[in-house]
Amino acid sequence: KQEVTQIPAALSVPEGENLVLNCSFTDSAIYNLQWFRQDPGKGLTSLLLIQSSQREQTSGRLNASLDKSSGRSTLYIAASQPGDSATYLCAGGDQTGANNLFFGTGTRLTVIP
Amino acid sequence: DAGITQSPRHKVTETGTPVTLRCHQTENHRYMYWYRQDPGHGLRLIHYSYGVKDTDKGEVSDGYSVSRSKTEDFLLTLESATSSQTSVYFCATRGWGDEQFFGPGTRLTVL
Numbered sequence: 638k639q640e641v642t643q644i645p646a647a648l649s650v651p652e653g654e655n656l657v658l659n660c661s662f663t664d665s666a667i668y669n670l671q672w673f674r675q676d677p678g679k680g681l682t683s684l685l686l687i688q689s690s691q692r693e694q695t696s697g698r699l700n701a702s703l704d705k706s707s708g709r710s711t712l713y714i715a716a717s718q719p720g721d722s723a724t725y726l727c728a729g730g731d732q733t734g735a736n737n738l739f740f741g742t743g744t745r746l747t748v749i750p
Numbered sequence: 751d752a753g754i755t756q757s758p759r760h761k762v763t764e765t766g767t768p769v770t771l772r773c774h775q776t777e778n779h780r781y782m783y784w785y786r787q788d789p790g791h792g793l794r795l796i797h798y799s800y801g802v803k804d805t806d807k808g809e810v811s812d813g814y815s816v817s818r819s820k821t822e823d824f825l826l827t828l829e830s831a832t833s834s835q836t837s838v839y840f841c842a843t844r845g846w847g848d849e850q851f852f853g854p855g856t857r858l859t860v861l
Contacts, residue, residue, distance in 0.1 A: 638809075641792075669848055680840060681793075681852040688848070726792070728850075735781060735800060736848055737808060740792040 639664045639729050643741035651749050654717050658744050660710040660727035667729040668736055670703050670710050675724045675743070684725075685712070717748045753777055754853035756841050762859045769828040771856050773841030781844035782824040783808075784816060786837040787855075793840065799824055831860045 640663040650656050660670070669688045673681040685694045685701040687710070693702040700713040710727055724745045728738035753776035763769050773782065781800055785793040785808075795808030797816040805816050813835060815827045828835055841853040 671850060673852075680854040681842075683849055683851060686847070686849045728793075730848070735783075735798050735806070736844060736850075737783070737795050737798065738793075738850060740794070742790065742792040 639667070639731060639739035641727060641729055641739050641741040643725075643727060643744050645744060646742070647745040647747070649747040649749060650717055652717060652719060654748075655713070655715050656717055656746070658712040658714070658725050658727075658746070660712070660741055662708050662710070662729045662739075664729070664731075665705045665708055666732055667705065668732045669730040670701075671728050671730065671738065672699075672701050672710075672712050673726040673728065675726060677724075681726065714746075717746075719748045719750050722746055722748050754841060754843060754851060756839075756853040756856050758856060759854065760857045762861065763831055764861050765832060766830050769831050769858065769860075771826045771839055771841075771858070773824045773826070773853060775822050775824075775841075775843045777843060777845070777851075778821060779843035779845055780821075782818065783842040783844070783850070784814075784824065784826045785840045785842065786810065787840060788837050796826065796839075831858075833860050836860045 671686045672684040687703040698715040724743040726743045728740045730736040783798045784796040799805045799818040839856045842850045
């Protein structure tokens with residue numbers, strides 16, 4: 638069974654700083670990896686999806702990388718803003734036809750103005 | 751956003767009562783999923799569907815059943831609710847590019 642870990646559980650940074658969130662997974666046979674954002678009391682918003690054949694994906698100030706051989710993914714956020722404060726979740730998709738996701742417990746990010 | 755709605759958004763019920771949660775999507779996506787989110791566990795898959803009347807179990811399916819009679823609707827039923835089923839329930843769909851999209855969630859409390 639895929640185990641996904643996100644460390645640290647919480648992170649505080651001053652506004653404007655660049656930061657990296659980490660995600661590790663135990664089974665390198667993932668089909669894809671997806672990063673989400675979750676605001677308190679809300680649902681999940683998809684940020685980036687990386688297919689197993691890709692190394693990275695970019696969207697605006699966000700860049701996600703995937704290294705299957707080492708079982709790691711990172712989410713880089715450039716020039717952080719207070720509006721980036723949220724919990725960030727990563728999830729590895731399995732190789733069944735359903736592409737079921739296995740989630741980490743998230744990193745709670747606070748960007749201090 | 752894949753046009754996913756969930757109902758009800760909040761529900762309080764008593765142990766032993768049946769409960770049905772509804773998920774509705776407007777994007778005609780084939781795959782639909784039910785997850786639960788609990789502190790310290792992250793999101794875990796309960797059941798999923800790969801088409802009308804086609805469903806399968808996920809990691810934490812005990813005590814839950816599902817049905818999908820139309821492409822746009824996926825129902826999750828707790829036949830006899832227990833306190834351990836107090837949780838936030840999320841529905842998701844899988845788009846054509848494999849990206850999963852989530853609904854706003856249903857907060858269920860079983861007393």
